[in-house]
Amino acid sequence: MTSTTGDIALLVIGTFALLTALTFLGEVLALRRPGPVVETYRTRVHSWWAMVILFGLALILGQAGVTLLFAFAAFAALREFLTFSTKARADHLSLALAFFAVLPLQFLFVWLGWTGLFTVFIPVYAFLLLPIVSVLRGNSDRFLMRVAETQWGLMICVYCASHVPALMTLDIPGIGDRSVLLIAFLIMVVQLGDLLDFWFGRRIGRHKIAPGLSPKTWEGMLAGVASAALIGAVVAWLTPFGVLGAAGMAALASATGMFGNLVLAAIKRDKGVNDWSHLIPGQGGFLDQLDSVLFAAPVFYHVAHLVWMP
């Protein structure tokens, strides 16, 4: 067993222990104080189990597994986004291309490690091509709105999501096959930061960041980011960043993610929905679950590239 596999095993066992404790707590609460809140909590823990198991399997399969997992997640997120986006019948072909050509190609380029291509494919080529495909049908009604919303969906749900498996293509000196652990690091600090932001926000939150849009508070966010930094420092052994570097990267990823969550909350509000879909029991949609990770991934990728690659 290589040290990487060993570390993955350690992570998986640690997470399983945490989830087992949370599941046990849910069962006890369900007996003592049954009610809708406990039921929601139990549904969420069950969804967490499914996500952790899937993610663990993907990590063990390595680059192919992680790429495939995030390609599917990106597909689910894009479907949720484009369900509510402005579109017309004239966009049918360009939307079909977004789902069935742009998305698979982006993840293929990531899997092949063609950095020069996957960083510009959607921002340049899809950006120019899809409006051309739409305009050929000759409908100019709300044209800019239609192409802009499609492009925004592709950027968030596909381009940003592809930066998670793209972390495995980073050739940081001395990282070897441990780049897969960077992904575990990113997801862990962002998701735990979100949870702790929520937890602290409920207890010490006073000042809302965006009143009327989200219950997020400055106090909760600061405490969440600080906790993410602390967790990042504790699991710094997963990364090549060192303890301080890992704490800084964790704080950066967590803060970016929280603001990303706010941005997507504004879009949901604008479209008149509470959740993007119903596909993850207790959590809403894939996009609800992933919004913070999607915002954090490209920033995390580029800062790691800037600072740690010679």
Place this chain on the structure above:
Amino acid sequence: MTTRNSLVRRMAVRAAGHAITLFARIIAAPRADWRGIAPEQKQRVYYANHVSNGDMPMIWSVLPAALRRQTRPVAAADYWLKTPLRAFAGAEVFRAVLIDRRPEARTSDPMEAILAAIEEGSSLIIFPEGNRNMTDDPLLPFKAGLYNIAKARPDVDLVPTWVANLNAILPKGEVIPLPLICTVTFGSPVHIQPDEGKDAFLARASTALSDLAPPLHDRVAKGEEARA
């Protein structure tokens, strides 16, 4: 030989049913929103908006299996008898109540077939607009069928059922379906009032259905044909 044949056929019917629901789930991840009623074993007539040939399979897919088994769509014979495959799907998988849409050519009264199906205890899925709606309006004017059912069987729940997004998933003339999410919303049942006339009832039923439409985004995809 006959028994084996019918066994094979029954299995083919079940497999085809599963394949259709699975396909619908992969393409559109359809979700039922039981807003006005609960999904319980009760005889009902689900009346729905009609924009695409995918409407009926979508409603059929979101019904819980036990309800699906007692529910039969009312469908056009000219469409569902065109090819042997459609005839198999229409008559055996969906167990459709096939009616002839052409008044000049038909030999039997479609209302009789519909009422007979209700009489034997089936729930129904019907599209009271009669045709696929290709206009900008949320609904076409309803045909008399819904009124006739309501009058003949005032005891049966008429459930407005809005299928959202299918006009964007597979518009008429397109080949590749978009994998957008489809929501099927079931509203509160409508019953005819004792002295309610045909037009008043149909208008009320139509409003009850169009009220279930999500705001704005669902209707965005239309309008092009009207403008073109």
